[in-house]
Amino acid sequence: MTTAREVMRxxxxxxxxxxxxxxxxxxxxxxxxxxxxxxxxxxxxxxxTANLLRLANSAYFGLRRQISSTRQAVALLGIERVFEIATxxxxxxxxxxxxxxxxxxxxxxxxxxxAVGAMAEKLAELTHVSAGDMLFTAGLLHxxxxxxxxxxxxxxxxxxxxxxxxxxxxxxxxxxxxxxxTHDEVGALMxxxxxxxxxxxxxxxxxxxxxxxxxxxxxxxxxxxxxxxALAHMMGFGADVGELKRTIDDAAVARLKVKVHDLEKAAMAxxxxxxxxxxxxxxxx
Amino acid sequence: xxxxxxVDIADIKTSDDPNAVIVTYALGSCIAVMLHDPVRKVGGMxxxxxxxxxxxxxxxxxxxxxxxxxxxxxxFEKMYQYGCTKESLIVKVAGGGALYDDNGMFNIGKRNYTxxxxxxxxxxxxxxxxxxxxxxxRTAKLHVGTGRVTIKSxxxxxxx
Numbered sequence: 001m002t003t004a005r006e007v008m009r010x011x012x013x014x015x016x017x018x019x020x021x022x023x024x025x026x027x028x029x030x031x032x033x034x035x036x037x038x039x040x041x042x043x044x045x046x047x048x049t050a051n052l053l054r055l056a057n058s059a060y061f062g063l064r065r066q067i068s069s070t071r072q073a074v075a076l077l078g079i080e081r082v083f084e085i086a087t088x089x090x091x092x093x094x095x096x097x098x099x100x101x102x103x104x105x106x107x108x109x110x111x112x113x114x115a116v117g118a119m120a121e122k123l124a125e126l127t128h129v130s131a132g133d134m135l136f137t138a139g140l141l142h143x144x145x146x147x148x149x150x151x152x153x154x155x156x157x158x159x160x161x162x163x164x165x166x167x168x169x170x171x172x173x174x175x176x177x178x179x180x181x182t183h184d185e186v187g188a189l190m191x192x193x194x195x196x197x198x199x200x201x202x203x204x205x206x207x208x209x210x211x212x213x214x215x216x217x218x219x220x221x222x223x224x225x226x227x228x229x230a231l232a233h234m235m236g237f238g239a240d241v242g243e244l245k246r247t248i249d250d251a252a253v254a255r256l257k258v259k260v261h262d263l264e265k266a267a268m269a270x271x272x273x274x275x276x277x278x279x280x281x282x283x284x285x
Numbered sequence: 286x287x288x289x290x291x292v293d294i295a296d297i298k299t300s301d302d303p304n305a306v307i308v309t310y311a312l313g314s315c316i317a318v319m320l321h322d323p324v325r326k327v328g329g330m331x332x333x334x335x336x337x338x339x340x341x342x343x344x345x346x347x348x349x350x351x352x353x354x355x356x357x358x359x360x361f362e363k364m365y366q367y368g369c370t371k372e373s374l375i376v377k378v379a380g381g382g383a384l385y386d387d388n389g390m391f392n393i394g395k396r397n398y399t400x401x402x403x404x405x406x407x408x409x410x411x412x413x414x415x416x417x418x419x420x421x422x423r424t425a426k427l428h429v430g431t432g433r434v435t436i437k438s439x440x441x442x443x444x445x
Contacts, residue, residue: 103440108311165439168420170385230384234393235334236294236311239422244313247385260390264335267393268344268351271295271334 001180002152004189011148016194018090020045024083025196035074038082042070051089052082054280060118060273061085080133087137088114092281094147101153101160102146104240110281112238113140115274119228122266124220127256131221138203139225141196145187145204146240152179164245171245172208184208210252223252228266235267237274287428292317292332295351299329299363303430312380312423314394316401318357319377319425321432322369328429331360332380335393336400353400371410377434377445378415379425394418414445 002010016022023041027033042049049070055061056073061081067073074082091113095106102109117139124131131138153160156178163174175182188205192198202217203225213222230248232238292298292309300307309317309332320329331350338345338352349355364374378401381394398417405412416423416436424437425445434445 161440168385230391233422234314234382234384234391236313236315236422239311239313244382244384244420244422248391253390258390261340263391263393264340267334268341271351272348275293 004181004185007149007152007179007181007186008189008193011151017087017094017144017196018048020048021083021087021090022195024086028079028083028197033079035071035079038074038079039070042086048086048089051281052085055085055089055277056082058273058276058280060277078133084117084134084137084140088117088140088277089281091140096147099146099150099240101150101157102240104238107278108238108240109143109146111274111278112232112240113143114277115232115235115237115270116140116142116225116228118270118274118277119231119266120221120224122270123224123228123231123256123258123262126262126265127258129220129224129256131218131224132199134197134199135221135224137197138200138221139228141187141191141200142203142207142225142229143183143187144190145183145185148190149175149179149181149183149186168245170208170247182208208246210249219255223249223256226252227256227258227263231263231267235271292330294332295334295348295356297329297331297350297356297360297363299327299360299367300429301325301327301367305429307427307429308424310424312425313382314380314392314397316353316378316380316394316397316417317423317425318360318401319379319427319434320360320364320369320374321377321427321429321434322364322367322373323375323432324373325367325369326430327364327367327369328427328432329360329364330425330427331356333357333397336396353397353404357401357404371408375413375432376405376410377427378412378417379423379434379436379445381417382419382421382423385420416443416445 056067099109117136120139172182188201191201206213206222207225210222210226287306290307307330315334317332333353333356336353338355345355349359381398383394421438426435436445
């Protein structure tokens, strides 16, 4: 059996999310950071800048006013929002064509990631709760652990299929059984290793077990990502091998006081923006 | 050569090209209704997300295929434009999946199916065959030339 740390160590060649995102995390943590600092970090990467601006002008992130520079994006959207956009724009770059072990291609995996980010934010709005400045990114990166752990699952694909299709157990339990650890544990570690904002690690760690979250983890954020993850799968955003083999935590639902019509509204309100964002980051996504 | 026509989520597609295969991927709790006229060799498919448009009339206006109550009638109308009649159409249904512990609230799939049955019953539409519910996501294909429908889920493809 393998521990989460061993998975991290053995997952050779797993790229860090991006140097730019790491730099931006540092800037966010520093109150003295300015829009110029942001621009200085992003500017050397023209492809990233281009995608960042296209996303900043998308229906989801955009304002009525056209944004034409990183500096302007920071001024109009705020540093946290620009960090979220930069992270989204960087994320597609580290995705392999197919995520091993999960029978899902990069496009569907990324679509699911975007959907959870957007649905979590919409659910927060509809249920009138707040969950920090990084909720979108928390949703975006919740399944990041799958990128590292997948290689351990393909060692025994029949065992995975048998467990899923014959015994009907949860997919995270299959991971635990076969690998010894789960994508949520590994994901939280990756976020820590990459020095990303710690709240992103909370959502990754507890999105399948929201009741495990304890302070300082933001319970509301964890609950929102948990519910959004299920909703995104139900709507078919990112059908991987685990598909619908998951549970919904009643306590998380009760804490959020989320209602049927909130779920339906969140799904319908985000559908087109999710597709647009995915198309903007094109090619792979 | 088969020509794939993809039906996105909240989308409706029809075709009278006998070589066309109308396909939709990743039906979770969403439902695909597939219509086929074996005489005219016309096929049509909707991939709807939610049961009723009452939650958002504006969305229904812009994207009628999102909801069962606006999308299904529209799919039938599109088929009638090819000269099909209600009696000439073979109806198949797939999707409406669920999560493990569905305490009701998250069971959008079941609500989708319930409204569909209600609409069909009211309008005397008979379902020839269906593959609905369960903890699975499905890919559905409708071959326009033959009316053959296949469903792929859990790594296996079956005829519907």
